Amino acid sequence: EAGVAQSPRYKIIEKRQSVAFWCNPISGHATLYWYQQILGQGPKLLIQFQNNGVVDDSQLPKDRFSAERLKGVDSTLKIQPAKLEDSAVYLCASSLVAPPEGEQYFGPGTRLTVT
Amino acid sequence: AQSVTQPDIHITVSEGASLELRCNYSYGATPYLFWYVQSPGQGLQLLLKYFSGDTLVQGIKGFEAEFKRSQSSFNLRKPSVHWSDAAEYFCAVFSGYALNFGKGTSLLVTP
Numbered sequence: 001e002a003g004v005a006q007s008p009r010y011k012i013i014e015k016r017q018s019v020a021f022w023c024n025p026i027s028g029h030a031t032l033y034w035y036q037q038i039l040g041q042g043p044k045l046l047i048q049f050q051n052n053g054v055v056d057d058s059q060l061p062k063d064r065f066s067a068e069r070l071k072g073v074d075s076t077l078k079i080q081p082a083k084l085e086d087s088a089v090y091l092c093a094s095s096l097v098a099p100p101e102g103e104q105y106f107g108p109g110t111r112l113t114v115t
Numbered sequence: 116a117q118s119v120t121q122p123d124i125h126i127t128v129s130e131g132a133s134l135e136l137r138c139n140y141s142y143g144a145t146p147y148l149f150w151y152v153q154s155p156g157q158g159l160q161l162l163l164k165y166f167s168g169d170t171l172v173q174g175i176k177g178f179e180a181e182f183k184r185s186q187s188s189f190n191l192r193k194p195s196v197h198w199s200d201a202a203e204y205f206c207a208v209f210s211g212y213a214l215n216f217g218k219g220t221s222l223l224v225t226p
Contacts, residue, residue, distance in 0.1 A: 004158070042205050042216025043159070056212040091159070100147040100166070100209040106158035 002026065004107035006092050012113045018080035021110045025073070025094030031055075031102055032069055034077050035091040037109070043091055049075065050098060082114045117142040117210035119189075121217035128196050129225050136191040136220050138206030147209035148189045150180055151216075154202040162204075165189060176200070198224050 005024040035043035051072040069075040089109040095102030163174025170182040
């Protein structure tokens with residue numbers, strides 16, 4: 001079966017610009033996650049969707065980050081305006097059922113560089 | 116919030132040697148614990164998980180981990196390392212709705 005797809009794979013922007021990332025989860029997976037992985041650290045959950053509803057967005061910087069999951073399938077994560085400290089790899093993951101029982105399958109990530 | 120600590124940032128082992136990566140958790144009750152591997156250019160992959168029951172857990176790629184409540188540890192082991200095992204390894208604990216990951220241990224395998 002196809003894995004989690006993400007695009008773009010790389011993005012370079014200047015600070016204060018906006019950027020959007022796209023994720024297509026594994027077909028049939030109800031739960032979708034966005035993580036931020038800063039160099040030298042483990043992934044940090046930004047937001048978790050169950051179908052098209054938000055389960056947890058407690059670590060999402062809502063003044064500049066937003067995410068949506070249309071029709072409970074694809075999802076987009078947006079940053080506006082970007083700051084230097086947003087430079088990171090943004091990982092999307094999906095699972096058939098909610099955690100912890102649901103195994104999370106990760107996409108390859110989008111590497112964002114903010115200059 | 117529950118958290119994990121991976122004391123070793125980098126580990127170097129010779130190919131064929133045994134491996135142990137350390138993970139300590141902070142949690143009162145029995146935690147849900149995971150080990151993931153992240154290879155260059157690839158996504159994170161689940162190696163194994165512990166929820167309850169047998170404290171020795173078998174995973175993919177010949178890895179195993181042992182849950183020790185008395186030491187608050189969940190160390191990952193492999194009896195004989197292959198060059199393809201070179202990667203970043205993350206321990207994680209389920210907390211609230213989310214997985215909390217450690218900072219990772221980078222494994223280098225020498226010939």
